[in-house]
Amino acid sequence: MNGMKSLKLSVKLWGSYLIIALIGGIVGFIGITKIKAINERDQLMYQRNTKPLGEIGEIAVAFQRTRANLRDVIIDRLLMDQEVDAYVTAIQELDKSIDAKMKEFEKTIVLPEVRSEFESLKSTLAKFNEVRDRVLTLAGENRRDDALKLMRGDALTLAKSVDASVHKLFQLKIDGAKKKAEENAAASGAAILFNVILTLAGAGAAGILGFLMNRAISRPLSRVITGLQESSDQVASASAQVSASSQSLAEGASEQAAGLEETSSSMEEMASMTRQNADNAHQAKSMMAQVDQIVADVNHHMGKMTEAISEITQSSEETSRIIKT
Template identity: 25%
Template structure:
């Protein structure tokens, strides 16, 4: 506290503004950093969660087309129509694979990788069955093709559907978790900024009160001292002088009161008949000090002349006169 009080007024005020500026800067930094993190998380949410969902939808759509292609193969009346359906099947399978590869690039968790492995196996097995069915249809072995689709084909189809559903559920769950995390982070950032703003306001108010008291308190004392001196009360003891501009003013005021006290003491000694005063003018402008010294000197000279007259009278020398004309005040 003494360290702060001893600072210059300009330094006190500047430090107050500096602290408030630092707090404002801290609020801005926290806000910007949190906004940046949330923005990055939202970007990740889109890239890793939202965009991949379109790949999954395209995969499901391509798989549905593959099943339609397989149906057309099974319902083909002769082997000559099979190549056309096979071409459509290969196109749809290629679209499935393209979207699946794009989707796999966004999978980073162990759970996601495990689901992709399951889909790899089920889709590979399904494609093997489709290849067998197409080959059987080309060989006009329709019954064997139907037997496969009714048996292992149903299981393989269900496995792929189940794996796709699991992948969709996983992505939805991750997207929800990420969104909740972003919301929690936004709430946390808001709370933190509110706390810092409250601290900033309290700090600004505290510094304002501190600086105000550091200025007004000593000035109030000086006003009180001045009023006391104005009514003749010089019993003043000025202490706890700081090293700022107010302290300089109080030091000057203390010197003034000490000088007044010294002059009053000199006057009191003169009034009591003691002309042996130890007083000197503080400067050429010290009119009161010079006149007190002159007054003591004049009284001393007056007393000297009076003593001469008394001695002369006692000795019967009645013609002797005092040289009162040389006295500044004169005696009538």
């Protein structure tokens, strides 16, 4: 049991499937074997008991036709003085048919009483054929009285013996077939009972195996399910905590977003002021350039003025000297 507990779940499942399949295979194999045995018994009954009934029946019919042809020979030859070659030929063909059926029937003999009666029939038929041939000879010689006497005497006695022997063989085969059918029925009943018992045993074994496998599988699964439930509870608790933390983070993020929005607005204002200062600086630079140009022009004019004043001063000095002189 400890070894089973240590096995993997897949190994347990495959093992249970294989064992159940093996049980089903054994039940099926034994059932097929029993059915095959019953079928063989039926075939044997047909070959040894049923088929010979037809053969012995054909022997009886052929024998009666032989007697009928012998009678026609007596009537047509001795009473009507007609040709009887066709009847004689028919009798010869019937003899061949009887011999062939006798050989086929002999192959099916198993029981000693059937063998004994068959040998008696062969002997009686041989004697009858001898008497019959003598009757045909007497008829051919137109010895009417002798032929009729022999036909009504020894031939009739032997014919009755043949009929009795054929009837007895027929009855023996019927009794054999009945006995074989009863044996087959008993064997079939035993096979059915055995298969029922084996099937129930197999079903019980499969049920026990299924119960054991269920226990071996369900317990670990129960533990796994319990562990999963506990883990699920822990995950749910952690999820709740994470949700709360996420809510807090969301609120903080909202506040940060508001602060960022204010900062962004301030930055935009600063950027606007910076752009305005840059424009003012550019204007101041332009004005300074203009002032520099004006100063330069003033300096230039002052220089010109200074030169003019110098020239005027010099002219005044020269004028003064001239005056003094």
